Amino acid sequence: MEAEIRYISLGPTDRIGPSAHYLRLGEWGILLDAGLDPAAEEESALPDFERIKNQPVNAIIISHAHLDHLGALPLAIRYFPHARVYMTPPTAVLSEKLLFHYIRVRSRQLQERRQKMTHLYSPEEVENILYLFQSFEYNFPFFIHGFQESQIQITFWDAGHILGSAGVEIAWQGKRFFxxxxxxxxxxFILKGAKYPASTDILLLEATYGADEEAPRIKKSAEVNRFVCFLKEVLNLGGSVLIPVFALGRTQEILVLLHRLIVKDRLPAVPIYLTGFGVVMNGVYDRLLHKVYPDYRLQRLRTITYQTLRGRRFRRPAIVLATSGMMHPNTLSYEIAADFLNERRNAIAFVGWADPETPGGSLREQKEERIRQIFGVSEVRCHIEVFRFSAHSHRLELLQLVKRLHPRTTILCHGETPALQWMWEKIRELGDQPDVIIPDPGEEIELV
Ligand SMILES: [Zn+2]
Ligand SMILES: [Zn+2]
Incomplete structure (x- = not known):
């Protein structure tokens, strides 16, 4: 039988929304990620599973436990109840916690907005899919199976993004897809950077920072120095600093950085506050990270002194790591920011990516008019500063990766349109790999 590979993007392809990709390998089908957009309330928050409902899905592979890659998994399994679910062992542990947490957050949001309750899925439904999870370590090739064994071999590679994050290599009939x-x-500050295969035939490449020309010029040590100066200035004048973060990944990385700076006396030992779910995620890092990096000290995060933030009250001056990272309404980061914006001595520091369409994105880009509207303040009084401690490769690193893997075809994903456009042009300029694709949502692309 002719080797035949087809690809469909089930999420939007002009922004970073729900990630979900369908790969058809002959008579087999694989769903790569089943994410949702935690900000959106309507249908566009979800991948278009309808598009492939009549096609086979034998395996669902979750690259990592952030909701934009994981959050729609229970819905995917409703569509494809016979699919096996594959991920790394830390992602399996984190996914369970994230899915239950998302149900709680969504219930609270629905109650606060006094809307009719529309849950996407129930705790029982999550409970009932956990037995489908099968986990494999990095660099441990395995075959996907169903009622029969396939010839499709999967290998997870450490993606260096968060605990358990994987790049997914798929080998079938002599062809490799990454x-x-x-x-x-x-x-x-904790994670050690990604590892990649030596080469591949087809590459599905994230492009989060494709439009960011500054990122490649940033030196980590210089950025840390700038961060220290900024924090010291605010704290010494009696102010507090809010750092909006994702509970999973950013919280742990920045906590370790702050701890190091305090131990080295580079920062005053002010109280550090974390939100509750960030503390839960710390526990998983402490329990599982040494299995990925044998030199990671057990209970490392537990040895750091911090307090759990309860409501908006804390002693000043302090550093507050609060979720959500995108500062969605009714979250602590949003509420604290609304307070801080009125106070000249306080500050808000961004340490990662925020979707421009979210409240966090407006603040990060200092769109004053929108900030006043969204946060209900008359004036932006506090300092706002952006630091680049990203969990994503910058665009030159992505280009180097394309050069190194030397794929015949590159499909771009996980980026705003300008980011995808920049990557598209530069990859084409590399010369002998002219096949670069920005897919349309739902478009079926023949790859072989
Ligand atoms: Zn992520
Ligand atoms: Zn993502």
Whole structure:
């Protein structure tokens, strides 16, 4: 039988929304990620599973446990109840916690907005899919199976993005496909950077920072120095600093950085506050990270002194790591920001990516008019500063990756339109790999 590979993007392809990709390999089908957009309330928040409901899905592979890659998994299994679900062991542990947490957050939001309750799925439904999870370590090739064994071999590669994040290599009939997931080539403060295969035939490449021309010029140590100066200035004048973060990944990385700076006396030992779910995620890092990096000290995060933030009250001056990272309404980061914006001595520091369409994105880009509207303040009084401690590769690293893997075809994903456009042009300029695709949502693309 002719080797035949087809690809469909089930999420939007002009922004970072729900990630979900369908790959058809002959008579087999694989769903790569089943994400949702936690900000959106309507249908556009979800992948278009309808598009493939009549096609086979034998396996669902989750690259990492962020909701934009994981959150629609229970719905995917409703569509494809016979699919096996594959992920790394840390992602399996994190996914269970994230899915239950998302149900709680969504219930609270629905109650607060006094809307009719529309849950996407119930706790029982999540409970009932956990037995489908099968986990494999990095660099441990396995075959997907169903009622029969397939010839499709999967290998997870450390993607360097968060605990358990994987790049997914798929080998079938002599062809190799590599999905980067979300990837960070160089080390963060805890994670050590991604590892990649030597080459591939088809590459599905994230492009989060494709439009960011500044990122490649940033030196981590210089950025840390700038962060220190900024924090010291605010704290010494009696102010507090809010750092909006994702509970999973950013919280742990920034907590370790702050701790190091305090221990080295580079920062005053002010109280550090975390939100509750960030503390839960710390526990998983402490329990599982040493299995990925044998030199990671057990209970490392537990040795750091911090307090759990309860409501909006804390002593000043302090550093507050609060979720959500995108600062959605009715979250602590949103509420604290609304307070802080009125106070000249306080500050808000961004340490990662925020969707421009979200409240966090408006603040990060300092769109004053929108900030006043969204946060209900008359004036922006506090300092706002952006620091680049990203969990994603910058665009030159992504280009180097394309050069190194030397794929015949590159499909771009996980980026705003300008980011995808920049990557598209530069990859074409590399010369002998002219096949670069920005797919339309739902478009079926013949790859072989
Ligand atoms: Zn992610
Ligand atoms: Zn993502």
């Amino acid at each position: 999905y980067t997931g979300n990837t960070k080539k160089t080390s963060q």
